[in-house]
Each structure stands twice: as C-alpha cells, then as structure tokens.
Amino acid sequence: MGLDNLFLGFQVAITPFNLFVAVVGVLLGTVIGVLPGLGGANGVAILLPLTFTMPPTSAIILLTSIYWGALFGGAITSVLFNIPGEPWSVATTFDGYPLARQGQSGQALTAAFTSSFVGAFFSIVLITFFAPILAEVALRFGPPEFFAIQLLTFSSFVGLGGGSPLKSAASILIGFVLASVGLDIVTGQLRLTFGFVDLMKGFDFIVAVIGLFGIGEILLSVEEGLRFRGARTGMNLTVVLDTWRRLPRYYRTFVRGSVIGFWMGFKPGGATPASFMSYAFAKRFSRHPERFGKGELEGIVAPETAAHAAGVAAMLPMITLGIPGSPTAAVMLGGLIIWGLQPGPMLFVDNPEFVWGLIASMYTGNVIGVLMVLTLVPLFAAILKIPFAILTPLIVVVCAIGSYAVHNSMIDIWYMLIFGIVGYVFKKLDYPLAPLVLALVLGDLSEDALRQSLIMSQGSPAIFFVRPIAGAITAVAVFFFALPLITPWWRRWRGGGGATPVAPGH
C-alpha cells in the first residue's frame, strides 16, 4: 500500500514544473546556507510569502528543497572557511577544515556531501514506511493526546536541550505569550493589545524568525569581526571518484550516523547533539582515534551523516503529528496553515497527493541537491568572497522585503529590527531561540488543544493523566521538565556514594 502511494507521490514530484521548483529551491537553499546571517529557517521564512500564489505541493517542494540546499551549504562553509553555518555543522569543522588546509578540500567536500546524502536517504526511506503508520495511530488521537505531545516537545527543550533549563523555559513562555497577542478567535476578545491597533494583528512567526535568526545573526557576526579566510575548493571528477572509492570502508560509521541521526532527529533540537554523538562514537570505535581532529575523512562522514539524517527526520513529526522537530520545520508548518492545509494526521486522509508528493520530493530533492553541490561548489564558495559591507545591506534588504510581504505592513519591518536586537542579546546570554519560535508557531494550536481537552473534562486537568496514551506521554513530559531538578540531586547522591569507600562486606 505504501509503495502505491509513493508511486502516486512520484507522479506529483516528477512533473517538469515541480522538478524545476526543486532545482531552484536547492540552488537558493545552498546560497542561503553559505551566506552568513541566513540559514535554513529564515531563508524559508523570507521566501514563504512568495509561495502564497503557488499550488501547495509545489510550494512545499520549494521550501523543503531550500532546506536540503541549506543543509548542504552549511557543509561548504564548515570545510572551506571553518565557519559552521548552522550549529549542527560545528562537528564537521573538526576534521573538515584541517583537511582543507592540507589541500584536500575536494576530498573533504565530497565526503561531506556524500555522507549528507546517505544520512538523508536513510531517513527518507524510514519516513516513507513509518509516516503512514504513525499517522494511522495519530488519527485516533484526541485533543488531550495532541496537547500531551506538544508538552513533550517543549519539555524536551527544558530537560534535554543542554544549556540553562530556566532560560529554555523562559524562551518557550515568551513564545507562547507573543502568540497569544491579538484577537482570541474562540471568545472574540482582544488580548494584550492595550488599545494599540498595531498589536491587534499579533506577532507573526515569520517576522520573528527573520529578525531573530537573520538580523540577530548579522549583529553577532559583525561583533566578532568576521573575516573569511577561505581554502580553495579543488573539486574535480577524479577527486570525487577517488573519494567515493575510499568511502565504503566507513560503512559502519554511515550506518551508526544514520541511526543516531534518525533517532535523535525526530525529537526537537536533535540534529546538533546527533552530529556530536555520531562524531564521538566514530572516534571511539576507530582504530586510529588519534587522527581525529587533524583531518580524518571519517570525522567528516560521522557528523554529516547524522546531521542530515536528523534534519530529514525532523519532517516526520511535522507531517504526521503537526509538531515541527526543528525551527525550519516550524516555519514550514506555519506555511501549511497559510496554504489552508490542516497539519497533522488528517493530511494523509484529506490530501494524500500533497503528503506523498512531499515525501517523493524528498528523494528527488536530495538527489538533485547532491549532484548540484558536487558540480557547483566553486560557484557557491565564490559567494563568500563577496565583501561583508556588500553582503550585509543586501541581506538586510532581503529580510525587510520578506518581513513586509507577510501582511503588507510597515510595523512588521520594525518588529523585525526589534526581534533582531532581541536575538542578538538572547544569543549572547544563552537564551535558546528555537523553542521561542516553536512556541510562537504552535501557540494557537496548543491553546486550542488545551481548551478542547479542558472542555471535554469540564475543567479538570486530570484528563491529561487518565487517558492511557495521553497519560503516558504527559508522564514522560513531566519527567523531562523535572529532569534539571532531579539531575543535581541524583549526582550528589551517586557522587556521595562513590566518594565514601564502600565498607567491605557491605
């Protein structure tokens, strides 16, 4: 049954127009991934207004292709310029940049792109088979289950996100508070507008993403006095084929990276830990761990495979449950709502050609992506030679156009600037930005789920605990929320036990 649907999807994805859209998307996405200050999330956000007039399937193919391109683009800057474009490319710089400095950037880039492709492909195959099953299960979910899953999403930022749990919580709460500004569609009341007409429209997540990630990132990079000292690309067919001959010996690393990536990836914020974990495992199981960090090809394969597997896996909860696994997926989810589609399991019932077209386009998009980056690397690397004083105003103008286009309103460009300053301050103070964006996107959906659940139970929060599925998910969510409180206590208890020598015979 799944294969029939996939075949239907390919009929949608392989039309000339949709293939053209995929090529344009990958091209734009790679440029966006290479440019400092633009990444997957805000690249997709800026171009979202352009898709309002497109058919939804072509629109999502454009946006996902931009995402694949941005993932590939991140590897280019990591290897050639030692600048990780995205947090999950950090581990790629460990061995990618040393290799590039040794004049082997062609090998490093080929390994990075190929591993990305393998990781992505692994996740897409799993999505093809798991998405219908998960959607089938999710069809039986009611509002309490969906609210529980949303709770789980946010609890994993607090409990597993690393960094300060308090700041993650603050970030989530700010996102939800911003989402509630404006008209409450259920009661028809205006919330938190304090009589200002401009606040009635509320805060749009697109503007927030462009400001927080786009403008904020520019401010951070000028502060650090960013200078590009690039290595040459050195790509040609011989190098590619030669590297491909060397890659199969790392098959264990490929498999391990893909599995880690997929497993971490469908939880929010999973790509970055997945890439580091995969790198650590590869180093640990390698016969030459001392070579890692000095230019070992396997040190590129491991994080890139995992990061891409995770990046693709983030799409699974988005299409089946309506819960985005990453900020970029969150922006796409917002797109679905704008195009008039209801994110979640009903997509598989109501819009099969959309879902399967999207899944099929993941195959075509990644094939197009890997071919394009392999052939066009010198072109993309040349973008980074453009001086900063030219790139900065160019990116700002593009961001301003993207912000204005959302609602045709000037106030959104001002919000963009304010969000930019907030993004800059938050990044410096280690407040995570991804949970804020996710909360802003999911705000209305979460509130609806909460309201409907409470109406079902006539006001009793016990509904989230007594229904079996919701109860289990809520219990895990509560555990994650409590994790930062438990961990120090647990450590002290264990640490205390370990420090005092155990009495013999005990």
Place this chain on the structure above:
Amino acid sequence: MRAAELVTAGVLMLLGGVVVYDAVRLGVGWGIEGPRSGFLPFCLAGLLVIVSAAIFVRAWRRPATRPFATRVQLVPVLKVLVPIALFITVTDPPGPPDGLGLYVAAALYMAAYMRWVGGHRWLVVAGMAVTVPIVAFVVFEQWFLVPMPKGPLEAWLGY
C-alpha cells in the same frame, strides 16, 4: 554580562507582570465556552515571572565577570543597527509624511552602507545600489505580485 543578565531577567519579569495584569482583566476563570481568554496567558505569564525571577536571583549571586560587549565590539554592531533603522524610516516613517518607498530607500541604504562602512569604489556602489532594487522590483512586484511600499519615484513611473 551580569548587568545584562539582570536587565534582561528584569524586563522579562516586567513583561510577565503586564501580561498577568491584562489576563486578569480578560478573566482567568471558567466561562460559558470553556476557559476564558485570560486563562492561558495568566498561567504562562505567571510562570514567566517565576522563571525570570529565578534567573535574576541566580545572576545576582554570581560575581560580575567580563562585560556584555566591549566598546570595540559595540561600535560595529551600532554601525549595522543605526543604518537599518534609518532605512526603515526612509521607506515609510511612522508619522504622516509618506516615505520614499522600499526600493528607493534600499538603494540609498545600500549605497550609503557600502560607501561609508565598506569604502568601496563608487562604480561598485552605484552598480549594486541600482541593480538590486530593480531585480527585487521585477521579482516581487512583477513575477510574484507581492507589493512593497512605494513612493514618489514609482508613482512618477506609473506604478
């Protein structure tokens, strides 16, 4: 960093307080159609006040270390921020006088930034400042029919 932490946490507490105030006005209890409008904002903002107070207390206890940003770091940041604010103002100021529109403002902003911050040659400056807005105009206004704020120049050209 300590001062910035304290100020940020303080602002967040204030924000939470303002939201709690408005949520109480909207009603936080149970209405005819389920939870009233203020219910969720009240809970969220209440939590926000508690969480940011905890961040505040933690930052307060910690000794001051390096500053949030040195003067050397802050100058380039302001050199980016101030031109953006001017660019938005020239596009369409908040008050009654109409602005020059986004395309003209973008041209002026790009030219000024490239010349004064980047010190590029006038030829490069003029080339970029003219080409980029025209390309943007064609892509957004013509192809994708996304209108941008326009000013006297566009009106004079008949758009």
